[in-house]
Structures are given as C-alpha cells and as structure tokens.
Amino acid sequence: MWLQRAAMHARQQTGVPHWDPCRPLLLLLQRGKDSRSKTPTALFSFSSTVSILELLIKLLEHIDKPSDLLALALLFKSFSKAIIPVHLDHRIIRCAPGDTIVWQHLIDHPHFTRRVRNLIMPGEVSNEDLVETATIPRRIRSSLRTQIDSFRYEEMLLGAISSSMKNLRHFEWDSATKLRTGHEQSPFLSHLFHQFMRSDTVVTFVT
Known part of the structure; x- marks a missing residue:
C-alpha cells in the first residue's frame, strides 16, 4: 500500500x-x-x-x-x-472522440482510466480549439497531434476504454458529435458507454 x-x-x-x-x-x-x-x-x-x-x-x-x-x-x-498529477489529471477528461492519442493513452494505462469520474465529449471542434479548451492528462498535452485517418480505429479505441471506466460518474456528450469532421454523427456513443457504465452514472445529452 x-x-x-x-x-x-x-x-x-x-x-x-x-x-x-x-x-x-x-x-x-x-x-x-x-x-x-x-x-x-x-x-x-x-x-x-x-x-x-x-x-x-x-x-x-x-x-x-x-x-x-x-x-x-x-x-x-x-x-x-x-x-498530483496522477489522480488530479484524470478525474475529468474533456476531448473530442476523434483525438485518438488521448484514448490510446488511457488504453495503455488502464489504472488511469479507472480514475476518470467525468467524461465530456463536445460536438465538432477543431484541433486548435481543443488545445485551448480540452481537459486531458498533462503528460500528453504537449504531444497532441492531428487526428489520424482511421474511423474503425477510433471505434475500437472508444470501445476498449468504455469497458475500463469502472468509476465513471458523469458522461456528457453532444448528440451531434462526430468522430471526425466530414463524417456522419455517432449515435453509437451513448449505447457504447451505457453498456459498461455504472448504474449511478449521470448521462447528460447536449443538443
């Protein structure tokens, strides 16, 4: 201990x-x-x-x-x-679903994923805007990169981390959220996280 x-x-x-x-x-x-x-x-x-x-x-x-x-x-x-920083940095995660480097970081460190209490996925937003407004772990902010061109890869990452967020308390997402600019909306997000989240998790839909 x-x-x-x-x-x-x-x-x-x-x-x-x-x-x-x-x-x-x-x-x-x-x-x-x-x-x-x-x-x-x-x-x-x-x-x-x-x-x-x-x-x-x-x-x-x-x-x-x-x-x-x-x-x-x-x-x-x-x-x-x-x-600080290992608990403080991971209580709230706010980033777009297409930011694969954030999700890959959480998959690579499942003990960090279990520390997430509040997950916020905004609507369509540019990479530049996320640098200014995203709440993501400090250790990977400096390496935030352009979103990669793999729609299937992003689905896989989101599916993997959703099953690891055992202590998620609040999940907020925009109903118009897209995995990437130019792609269709992603209604699967709510079903994905509903499948694994705790029964007392509060879900907020932003329309």
Missing part, C-alpha cells in the same frame, strides 16, 4: 524507526469517510460533525517530538505527490 510506503519513507528521512503515522491517519480517513463509524482510539472523542481538519489538528496536539511532526509533514508531502 502506497500510504504505508510513504510512512516508511518519512521515518527513514527523519531517523524515527518506530513511530508509525500511517495508523492514526488511516483511522482519520476512515472516520471522515463514514461519520457513523466508531474510531477505536483514545486520542479522539468527537461528535460525527467534526471535520477532518479538526481531527488532524487534534492529532498534532498529541505529538510531542519535533521529529514526529516532521515525519507527519513528510507523509503529507507524499500524499501530495500521490495525488
């Missing part, structure tokens, strides 16, 4: 071999996820309305050694590195 590895790294950086910041943080996260849960620790005696920030402040009040505080700070730094 990366959180445990981060805690180990923090201990190595500070020379603290025994203090484990991982356990209290896991308890805090569990408490924040489910306010009804009973946190099995004597450090906290809060009501269910207390925020995560207040719990963290309370945790800091029970830490005496500067080395332990530094270990906790390094752990939060590891949190930041784990979230």
Whole structure:
C-alpha cells in the first residue's frame, strides 16, 4: 500500500524507526469517510460533525517530538505527490472522440482510466480549439497531434476504454458529435458507454 510506503519513507528521512503515522491517519480517513463509524482510539472523542481538519489538528496536539511532526509533514508531502498529477489529471477528461492519442493513452494505462469520474465529449471542434479548451492528462498535452485517418480505429479505441471506466460518474456528450469532421454523427456513443457504465452514472445529452 502506497500510504504505508510513504510512512516508511518519512521515518527513514527523519531517523524515527518506530513511530508509525500511517495508523492514526488511516483511522482519520476512515472516520471522515463514514461519520457513523466508531474510531477505536483514545486520542479522539468527537461528535460525527467534526471535520477532518479538526481531527488532524487534534492529532498534532498529541505529538510531542519535533521529529514526529516532521515525519507527519513528510507523509503529507507524499500524499501530495500521490495525488498530483496522477489522480488530479484524470478525474475529468474533456476531448473530442476523434483525438485518438488521448484514448490510446488511457488504453495503455488502464489504472488511469479507472480514475476518470467525468467524461465530456463536445460536438465538432477543431484541433486548435481543443488545445485551448480540452481537459486531458498533462503528460500528453504537449504531444497532441492531428487526428489520424482511421474511423474503425477510433471505434475500437472508444470501445476498449468504455469497458475500463469502472468509476465513471458523469458522461456528457453532444448528440451531434462526430468522430471526425466530414463524417456522419455517432449515435453509437451513448449505447457504447451505457453498456459498461455504472448504474449511478449521470448521462447528460447536449443538443
């Protein structure tokens, strides 16, 4: 688990071999996820309305050694590195269905695809417009290229990623969306994603 590895790294950086910041943080996260849960620790005696920030402040009040505080700070730094950019960049994907480099990126990295929560496919739009408005992973923005001439290839890519978006919450697409300028509209898009998306996924049609 990366959180445990981060805690180990923090201990190595500070020379603290025994203090484990991982356990209290896991308890805090569990408490924040489910306010009804009973946190099995004597450090906290809060009501269910207390925020995560207040719990963290309370945790800091029970830490005496500067080395332990530094270990906790390094752990939060590891949190930041784990979230940005790999999680932050993939929560929302906005691009045209014909931008095959984006879809190929998601197929090549299925663990990124599972992180997508919001997928937006605008109507017909130029490649230049997408550079200005698209929300796509940072690591591939600089390599955005002209759409390739393979209608079948694009269908295959969309079919492959739709089955991998296990955690998709919102799918928005323009009913006039075309795979590429000059081609017919693509009504198969809604059927494609409906086949694989979660039952609680919200679908928005832009007409």
